[in-house]
Amino acid sequence: MDVLLVEDNPGDIRLAREAFRLSEKPITLHVVCDGVDAMAFLRKEGAYANARGPHLILLDLNMPKLDGREVLVKIKTDPNLKHIPTLILSTSAGDSDLQFAYENCANCYVTKPKDWESFAHVIRSIDRLWLALAKFPSEPRVWKPPKTGSV
Numbered sequence: 001m002d003v004l005l006v007e008d009n010p011g012d013i014r015l016a017r018e019a020f021r022l023s024e025k026p027i028t029l030h031v032v033c034d035g036v037d038a039m040a041f042l043r044k045e046g047a048y049a050n051a052r053g054p055h056l057i058l059l060d061l062n063m064p065k066l067d068g069r070e071v072l073v074k075i076k077t078d079p080n081l082k083h084i085p086t087l088i089l090s091t092s093a094g095d096s097d098l099q100f101a102y103e104n105c106a107n108c109y110v111t112k113p114k115d116w117e118s119f120a121h122v123i124r125s126i127d128r129l130w131l132a133l134a135k136f137p138s139e140p141r142v143w144k145p146p147k148t149g150s151v
Helices: 010-021 035-042 068-076 095-103 116-133
Strands: 002-006 028-032 056-059 086-090 108-111
Touching: 002 010, 002 035, 010 028, 010 116, 028 035, 035 056, 035 068, 056 068, 056 116, 068 086, 068 095, 086 095, 086 116, 095 108, 108 116
Parallel strands: 002 028, 002 056, 056 086, 086 108
Antiparallel strands: none
């Protein structure tokens, strides 16, 4: 299973890596640190031309360059990406962020705990539900650029 973690906090990246190491299934965790790189990864652009499409996206909201809200909208309005389950994993517990996420088709919203044990529990729960129990196509869909002009 391939998971894309879109996160700019090195501590949270480290915690997620450690927690996913405890997974029962093999997980390949891909990490990008801002929304611009997230979209390049998902669209297989530039340095990410050979990236495998993820089965699951864990998306932080507050990031540099292109924030998670903008990334969520881009993912869920793109016919080639909208099928990928996108979970918001943010320190924000604000009602406006929660409402925005669900109005824009986030599949789940989880507030990041601050301590290691609670964070590991959240990742194990995500792992159990989304990576162990949920069913996915055997191969993630490959992004295709939109057609331009008429033929």
